[in-house]
Amino acid sequence: MDTRVTKKKLGLKERYAxxxxxxxxxxxxxxxxxxxxxxxxxxxxxxDWDKWEDPFRLTMDAYWKYQAEKEKKLYAVIETFxxxxxxxxxxDARYINALKLFIQGVTxxxxxxxxxxxxxGRQFTGAGARVxxxxxxxxxxxxxxxxxxxxxxxxxxxxxxxxxxHWFDNLWYLSVPKSFFEDAYSGGPFEFLTAVSxxxxxxxxxxxxxxxMSGAAHNGDLSTVTFGFSAQSDESRHMTLGIECIKxxxxxxxxxxxxxxxxxxxxxxxxxxxLTLVAMMQDYMLPKRxxxxxxxxxxxxxxxxxxxxxxLARYGIRKPKGWEQACEGKDHISHQAWATFYQYxxxxxxxxxxxxxxxxxxxxxxxxxxxNQYYRPRLEHWLAQSxxxxxxxxxxxxxxxxxxxxxxxxxxEPGDPTxxxxxxxxxxxxxxxFCSDHCCEIFEHEPKKYVQAWLPVQQIYQGNCYPEDxxxxxxxxxxxxxxxxxxxxxxxxxxxxxxxxxxxxxFKAWSGRMKPSDLGE
Amino acid sequence: xxxxxxxxxxxxxxxxxxxxxDESLFHGKRLIFLSWENHLMFAAPLCVPLPPTLPxxxxxxxxxxxxxxxxxxxxxxxxxxxxxxxSSKRFIPDVGKSLEHHGLSxxxxxxxxxxxxxxxxxxxxxxxxxx
Numbered sequence: 001m002d003t004r005v006t007k008k009k010l011g012l013k014e015r016y017a018x019x020x021x022x023x024x025x026x027x028x029x030x031x032x033x034x035x036x037x038x039x040x041x042x043x044x045x046x047x048d049w050d051k052w053e054d055p056f057r058l059t060m061d062a063y064w065k066y067q068a069e070k071e072k073k074l075y076a077v078i079e080t081f082x083x084x085x086x087x088x089x090x091x092d093a094r095y096i097n098a099l100k101l102f103i104q105g106v107t108x109x110x111x112x113x114x115x116x117x118x119x120x121g122r123q124f125t126g127a128g129a130r131v132x133x134x135x136x137x138x139x140x141x142x143x144x145x146x147x148x149x150x151x152x153x154x155x156x157x158x159x160x161x162x163x164x165x166h167w168f169d170n171l172w173y174l175s176v177p178k179s180f181f182e183d184a185y186s187g188g189p190f191e192f193l194t195a196v197s198x199x200x201x202x203x204x205x206x207x208x209x210x211x212x213m214s215g216a217a218h219n220g221d222l223s224t225v226t227f228g229f230s231a232q233s234d235e236s237r238h239m240t241l242g243i244e245c246i247k248x249x250x251x252x253x254x255x256x257x258x259x260x261x262x263x264x265x266x267x268x269x270x271x272x273x274x275l276t277l278v279a280m281m282q283d284y285m286l287p288k289r290x291x292x293x294x295x296x297x298x299x300x301x302x303x304x305x306x307x308x309x310x311x312l313a314r315y316g317i318r319k320p321k322g323w324e325q326a327c328e329g330k331d332h333i334s335h336q337a338w339a340t341f342y343q344y345x346x347x348x349x350x351x352x353x354x355x356x357x358x359x360x361x362x363x364x365x366x367x368x369x370x371x372n373q374y375y376r377p378r379l380e381h382w383l384a385q386s387x388x389x390x391x392x393x394x395x396x397x398x399x400x401x402x403x404x405x406x407x408x409x410x411x412x413e414p415g416d417p418t419x420x421x422x423x424x425x426x427x428x429x430x431x432x433x434f435c436s437d438h439c440c441e442i443f444e445h446e447p448k449k450y451v452q453a454w455l456p457v458q459q460i461y462q463g464n465c466y467p468e469d470x471x472x473x474x475x476x477x478x479x480x481x482x483x484x485x486x487x488x489x490x491x492x493x494x495x496x497x498x499x500x501x502x503x504x505x506x507f508k509a510w511s512g513r514m515k516p517s518d519l520g521e
Numbered sequence: 522x523x524x525x526x527x528x529x530x531x532x533x534x535x536x537x538x539x540x541x542x543d544e545s546l547f548h549g550k551r552l553i554f555l556s557w558e559n560h561l562m563f564a565a566p567l568c569v570p571l572p573p574t575l576p577x578x579x580x581x582x583x584x585x586x587x588x589x590x591x592x593x594x595x596x597x598x599x600x601x602x603x604x605x606x607x608s609s610k611r612f613i614p615d616v617g618k619s620l621e622h623h624g625l626s627x628x629x630x631x632x633x634x635x636x637x638x639x640x641x642x643x644x645x646x647x648x649x650x651x652x
Binding site for chain 2: 041188340378381393396397399408420458
């Protein structure tokens with residue numbers, strides 16, 4: 001008998017095989033189908049998991065090593081940033097509101113993504129896919145953590161960041177990202193990957209991260225920039241997983257094609273609606289602008305995304321159904337969203353304002369066909385009103401929400417920006433309303449799922465968002481005030497107009513930018 | 522009601538039906554959505570809980586000013602010339618009769634158009650759209 005010779009060290013390829021697929025075994029006490037029930041019920045047919053191409057040949061031990069190095073650098077920068085009072089180095093305290101939107105609405109999604117990938121990382125039968133999903137689950141948890149740490153420094157100095165987790169579960173505009181992810185991770189693992197890895201991270205991710213990270217760079221926020229760099233290498237791995245998963249499903253069985261196409265239609269539209277918040281941030285909340293939402297959409301969606309779908313055409317995949325409408329929306333959605341936040345600025349957890357004259361002109365240049373015509377007049381009206389006896393206007397009546405995307409019904413008909421778009425359907429004798437054909441179609445395909453939507457406006461009127469001392473059937477003369485109290489938002493400190501905010505006062509005083517005329521304020 | 526499997530594309534295990542905004546949950550009121558057409562100073566249509574017995578006249582007299590009174594055109598509305606729609610279906614209100622009588626069930630959408638006052642469709646003196 002030959003003596004077995006153990007090689008001291010495995011080669012890269014062998015080590016990868018041993019540390020991923022080598023950890024897999026065929027079960028014998030229970031059939032494989034029972035051990036992995038989640039990867040068949042969606043109707044996706046997989047014949048050969050060995051055909052899964054591992055997008056990044058990364059093993060867990062290498063993963064720890066790389067991430068530890070990156071994190072060491074990141075925390076060194078965050079530390080330096082704090083030591084040097086980086087919170088005063090940003091262009092203008094208005095910028096901080098973009099960070100508030102980030103910690104309130106984006107960071108919690110990292111945690112949701114962690115949960116979704118942890119689930120997928122358990123449920124795929126194929127070991128290659130499981131390992132990739134597990135690693136991404138760890139990435140997402142790290143991102144949640146590092147973003148929280150990076151922004152926590154701002155939380156020491158500015159309002160509107162101290163209660164982000166509670167807000168995420170309750171606030172009207174945060175139910176938009178929350179419901180997006182709950183929809184995704186309550187689907188099966190293949191739908192989850194199509195939703196998050198492909199539609200969101202592959203097709204739309206540049207429209208989320210570029211505005212925030214370039215916005216940070218342009219506005220002197222070094223800690224967020226560094227976080228962005230630190231996450232970037234993870235993101236490219238995530239994108240590769242997204243495209244690999246799509247190609248794998250499409251190549252395994254022709255019957256998978258229509259299922260995947262429908263998921264792409266759905267998740268492109270869900271992601272696009274979610275990005276309304278980013279569009280608004282990009283056009284209105286960055287004191288020093290990077291590019292307009294319209295330009296970003298043209299660059300990252302229309303040209304890059306267009307090429308991607310041309311490439312997928314050989315599998316019988318076409319562009320998502322909502323594509324044309326999304327492209328038309330580039331001229332409108334940021335303005336429509338900011339008008340909404342401006343008038344409900346007493347019910348949000350960040351500040352709003354009317355852009356300065358220069359900024360209004362910038363918007364007019366970037367949106368030559370729509371801004372002066374449709375959106376500038378009401379902003380100027382509100383500005384005049386806020387300077388007059390009446391004071392700043394806040395809309396005291398809660399808005400109607402779309403049942404699917406949960407965004408207030410602020411979107412207009414394609415081709416007619418003077419007309420709100422209404423769509424409606426009936427299910428089990430009840431009416432349901434939508435902002436668009438696509439949101440309506442998503443509902444009609446799975447009504448039993450979307451009737452469960454926790455719509456903040458409906459919940460408030462049911463009495464589920466009042467402090468304990470309030471009778472939900474008669475909440476008094478200002479129900480909105482009571483709801484704000486329940487949310488844990490300090491009215492006027494965490495929200496309201498930027499002009500009167502503590503943030504503005506503190507920033508000016510601390511950064512030495514206080515002019516003698518300001519002292520009289 | 523029979524809920525078929527078609528109502529959820531794919532599921533594993535039990536899938537309970539949970540209508541989160543059923544009329545029974547609103548303390549005797551029902552949700553009514555309102556939209557003053559073309560008046561986009563109000564960025565989105567509004568949502569209010571109202572008793573089904575509320576006379577239509579009281580909706581015009583007491584509720585709408587609370588909702589839309591801030592708009593500069595509101596005072597000039599001629600209610601007799603206003604066109605009313607239940608979603609997209611035109612109806613002629615009877616001010617003495619209730620919402621219920623008009624077929625305005627839970628989560629109905631009332632759209633109203635004020636012909637002389639066209640909000641965003643009108644041009645202001647400097648040639649721009651109003652709001």
